Amino acid sequence: MKIAVVDDEKLWLKKIEKFLSAYYGDKKASILCYLSGKSFLDANEEFDIVLMDIEMPVMDGFEAIERYKTRFPDTIVIILTTHDDLAKKGFIFEAFRYIDKPSMVSELPEALKSAERKLNSGKTMVLKVIRAKDITVKIKNIVYIETIKRNVIVHIGQDAVTCDSAISEMERALADEGFYRVHRSFLINLRCVDSFCKTDIKMNNGDMVMLSTRKFTEFKKRLMEYRYYLANG
Numbered sequence: 001m002k003i004a005v006v007d008d009e010k011l012w013l014k015k016i017e018k019f020l021s022a023y024y025g026d027k028k029a030s031i032l033c034y035l036s037g038k039s040f041l042d043a044n045e046e047f048d049i050v051l052m053d054i055e056m057p058v059m060d061g062f063e064a065i066e067r068y069k070t071r072f073p074d075t076i077v078i079i080l081t082t083h084d085d086l087a088k089k090g091f092i093f094e095a096f097r098y099i100d101k102p103s104m105v106s107e108l109p110e111a112l113k114s115a116e117r118k119l120n121s122g123k124t125m126v127l128k129v130i131r132a133k134d135i136t137v138k139i140k141n142i143v144y145i146e147t148i149k150r151n152v153i154v155h156i157g158q159d160a161v162t163c164d165s166a167i168s169e170m171e172r173a174l175a176d177e178g179f180y181r182v183h184r185s186f187l188i189n190l191r192c193v194d195s196f197c198k199t200d201i202k203m204n205n206g207d208m209v210m211l212s213t214r215k216f217t218e219f220k221k222r223l224m225e226y227r228y229y230l231a232n233g
Contacts, residue, residue, distance in 0.1 A: 001029040001116075006040045006064065007053035007080065012101065016051060016080070019104065023112065037064030046072045049115050051099075053082045071204050073191040074140055076115045080104075123177065127154055128164045135161065139177050143187040143205045145170055158205055180222050183210045190226040 003020060007013045020031050034040040037059035040050075042134045050068070054061035065077055068123040096109040096118070122138040123196075124130050129135055130151075145167060152163045152170065163170075171179065173189050178190045182201060186209040194202045198216050203208050211219060 001049070002047045003029060003031050004034060004040060004047045004050045005031065005062065006034045006037060006050065006056075008035055008056040009053070010035070012080075016104070017153070020110065025108065028211070037061060040064060041067055044071070047117055048073050049076045049078065049112070051078050051080055054079055068193055073204070076118060078108075078111050078115065080229065121210070125162060125173070130162045130164050139174065140191065142174075142179075142189055143192045143203050143207070144186060144209055145179075146187075146209070155203075155205065155207065174205075178179045178226050180219060182215055182219055183212045186210055190223055193223060196223075226232075 001024065005013060005016045005020070007016065013035065017031055017033055020029065030220075032043075032045070037056055039124055041059075041064060050065075052061045052065055061079065065079075068075070069077070076096045078096055080101055081098060082101050095108075096115060099107045099111060122140050124136050124140050125142070127135050127137060137154075137156055141156050143157065145151070145152060145154050147167045152165050152167050153160050154163055154170075156230065160194075167181075167185075167187055171181055174187070179187055181187050186203065188203065188209060192204045194204045196202065196211060196219075198213065199211055201211050201219075204207060
């Protein structure tokens, strides 16, 4: 378990870190603390859970969440605040829970337990790897799939495996899992889109994939719908 705590107040940062250390005890939990949204983003690390303060100078928590989610869409974000009116805005930014800081001791355990259940519930898929054993991967970890000279290459984070399956077959299997065929040679995971223009899409592993001109409008629509779905469940 890898957790980040982002809060510009050192006192609260220490309190939260102490609470998490006691909560996880002997369990393997790496807890990293940041005093600003900028330093958190600059670290460019993927976390399982992020506890984010909202009221911070220069870059508030909402902006930090929005930027971070384009890189790591699967991270669970728990908002920390002392103002309920600000906290409710967090649902727009795909916040998993919002916690009232003064009530942290009573509210945070439930949020952490629920977050752990969500992290452990990802669907899996068996990939038939050429000249190797079949492997089982979490579908959400598949960034995109491409075809090169009749080979189907599945990109999982920074890794890639060549599979004995047609891309059309994988498109059908992943039809209800947030994947979209943006080009005859590319099937992408919409949750892994970092940015895009009319001809290319940058994925969150840094790779660029081609976007068919005739699919540009439909792709934008599908991406917006999927992000709304992720944010609102």
